[in-house]
Amino acid sequence: xxxxxxxxxxxxxxxxxxxxxxxxxxxxxxxxxxxxxxxxxxxxxxxxxxxxxxxxxxxxxxxxxxxxxxxxxxxxxxxxxxxxxxxxxxxxxxxxxxxxxxxxxxxxxxxxxxxxxxxxxxxxxxxxxxxxxxxxxxxxxxxxxxxxxxxxxxxxxxxxxxxxxxxxxxxxxxxxxxxxxxxxxxxxxxxxxxxxxxxxxxxxxxxxxxxxxxxxxxxxxxxxxxxxxxxxxxxxxxxxxxxxxxxxxxxxxxxxxxxxxxxxxxxxxxxxxxxxxxxxxxxxxxxxxxxxxxxxxxxxxxxxxxxxxxxxxxxxxxxxxxxxxxxxxxxxxxxxxxxxxxxxxxxxxxxxxxxxxxxxxxxxxxxxxxxxxxxxxxxxxxxxxxxxxxxxxxxxxxxxxxxxxxxxxxxxxxxxxxxxxxxxxxxxxxxxxxxxxxxxxxxxxxxxxxxxxxxxxxxxxxxxxxx
Amino acid sequence: xxxxxxxxxxxxxxxxxxxxxxxxxxxxxxxxxxxxxxxxxxxxxxxxxxxxxxxxxxxxxxxxxxxxxxxxxxxxx
Numbered sequence: 328x329x330x331x332x333x334x335x336x337x338x339x340x341x342x343x344x345x346x347x348x349x350x351x352x353x354x355x356x357x358x359x360x361x362x363x364x365x366x367x368x369x370x371x372x373x374x375x376x377x378x379x380x381x382x383x384x385x386x387x388x389x390x391x392x393x394x395x396x397x398x399x400x401x402x403x404x405x406x407x408x409x410x411x412x413x414x415x416x417x418x419x420x421x422x423x424x425x426x427x428x429x430x431x432x433x434x435x436x437x438x439x440x441x442x443x444x445x446x447x448x449x450x451x452x453x454x455x456x457x458x459x460x461x462x463x464x465x466x467x468x469x470x471x472x473x474x475x476x477x478x479x480x481x482x483x484x485x486x487x488x489x490x491x492x493x494x495x496x497x498x499x500x501x502x503x504x505x506x507x508x509x510x511x512x513x514x515x516x517x518x519x520x521x522x523x524x525x526x527x528x529x530x531x532x533x534x535x536x537x538x539x540x541x542x543x544x545x546x547x548x549x550x551x552x553x554x555x556x557x558x559x560x561x562x563x564x565x566x567x568x569x570x571x572x573x574x575x576x577x578x579x580x581x582x583x584x585x586x587x588x589x590x591x592x593x594x595x596x597x598x599x600x601x602x603x604x605x606x607x608x609x610x611x612x613x614x615x616x617x618x619x620x621x622x623x624x625x626x627x628x629x630x631x632x633x634x635x636x637x638x639x640x641x642x643x644x645x646x647x648x649x650x651x652x653x654x655x656x657x658x659x660x661x662x663x664x665x666x667x668x669x670x671x672x673x674x675x676x677x678x679x680x681x682x683x684x685x686x687x688x689x690x691x692x693x694x695x696x697x698x699x700x701x702x703x704x705x706x707x708x709x710x711x712x713x714x715x716x717x718x719x720x721x722x723x724x725x726x727x728x729x730x731x732x733x734x735x736x737x738x739x740x741x742x743x744x745x746x747x748x749x750x751x752x753x754x755x756x757x758x759x760x761x762x763x764x765x766x767x768x769x770x771x772x773x774x775x776x777x778x779x780x781x782x783x784x785x786x787x788x789x790x791x792x793x794x
Numbered sequence: 795x796x797x798x799x800x801x802x803x804x805x806x807x808x809x810x811x812x813x814x815x816x817x818x819x820x821x822x823x824x825x826x827x828x829x830x831x832x833x834x835x836x837x838x839x840x841x842x843x844x845x846x847x848x849x850x851x852x853x854x855x856x857x858x859x860x861x862x863x864x865x866x867x868x869x870x871x
């Protein structure tokens with residue numbers, strides 16, 4: 328059953344939340360080798376499911392995710408459940424509160440099955456920058472599930488939970504969704520509160536849904552979206568009925584195909600699959616035209632300056648005083664240094680150092696300030712394009728899932744694999760990845776749609792038309 | 795440079811790791827140097843995302859209680 332079917336069945340009393348939870352737990356055990364989860368507490372899951380069943384027995388009307396098992400990326404803060412963001416520096420930290428997205432899925436009567444594997448502090452595109460254990464693609468276990476929300480993508484792709492939450496800073500929902508063959512949505516910046524999301528780059532981070540189908544993703548997004556007084560950047564805007572949008576069709580939508588997303592480095596099979604999907608949308612009544620996003624080629628450099636700068640600041644709080652790990656040393660500064668040395672992995676250190684560099688005296692103007700200006704140019708490219716089209720369509724990732732170990736020794740090659748997802752992040756636009764025709768090898772291929780700010784509706788219409 | 799950055803970032807690095815990170819950073823900085831060639835004359839920087847956020851009323855609301863929050867080490871004997 329998908330999430331909507333489970334919720335309707337549990338609400339109607341046809342299925343108990345406990346039966347559903349037991350099924351999810353046994354699938355989690357059966358598929359443990361994939362490494363999707365960092366933490367599962369079966370007793371807690373059962374107790375929660377019983378709570379939902381009792382609530383119904385008392386006559387209460389259950390929420391939109393009644394009894395639906397959900398997996399949460401370990402960057403989402405969960406009260407009483409360990410939250411590590413995939414880092415040794417947070418090992419053992421048990422949060423005293425729920426983040427807003429967590430709280431909202433609980434209010435909708437979902438059952439949290441566990442916390443999912445991820446690149447440390449969401450820094451990575453392959454779920455290989457891990458402190459605890461690797462994560463594998465269920466379609467081919469020698470390959471990456473993508474990252475950084477790899478575990479959440481795998482939980483859904485391997486049918487352990489029907490839905491999951493991840494976070495996307497530069498593609499960390501869309502790229503793993505593409506590589507594992509599921510739906511992944513990065514909402515408009517500000518659509519979902521970031522309160523209780525372990526921060527990586529605050530001007531880019533957004534929480535969003537993974538699901539096996541578009542309607543489940545729409546329901547989950549509706550559950551977590553909306554203004555939150557704990558996050559000043561969360562937007563106070565009406566929430567459309569995105570599930571209903573899935574039935575609207577795509578007739579009359581104007582699609583733009585950016586030539587910059589179909590250049591060198593794009594795998595021919597990925598290109599063929601995405602172009603075939605565009606042709607299907609055209610048959611369904613869309614108009615298609617080529618567009619230009621001329622600053623696309625600078626997105627990788629811009630992103631890695633801005634995101635690392637923000638990360639170097641956000642990660643300063645992990646100093647051994649307040650959370651998790653503490654390495655004793657002779658004085659306070661030595662304790663900071665020793666704790667951060669032991670607690671952070673190589674990629675996190677690399678990014679903290681790069682971010683420190685671009686913000687440091689003498690380099691700030693040439694790197695950080697300049698990247699902020701190029702970010703404006705990238706946003707203007709999209710503004711101009713959206714005068715003429717309603718959505719921009721492209722591949723999500725230039726290749727299907729690559730082999731584990733293939734790029735991990737070359738950080739720059741890894742960064743370049745994010746080339747199609749970074750621009751929408753820099754512009755704060757909603758974007759989603761939907762499965763399109765798989766490669767001959769059976770590896771999934773993802774189709775990315777990008778819409779105007781606040782126009783997730785168009786994404787859901789396109790996703791439903793491709794299903 | 796790397797030693798200065800590590801100090802600024804409160805990162806203690808062993809010599810081997812420092813050397814590896816220095817090489818990586820050189821490569822990455824050489825790559826992001828492409829930004830220097832872009833004409834940004836008169837372009838304002840993007841300094842924040844999203845619309846203007848209103849101030850909220852400064853009303854007290856329930857919060858964590860003593861014992862629920864963080865445990866910090868004793869710094870004064």
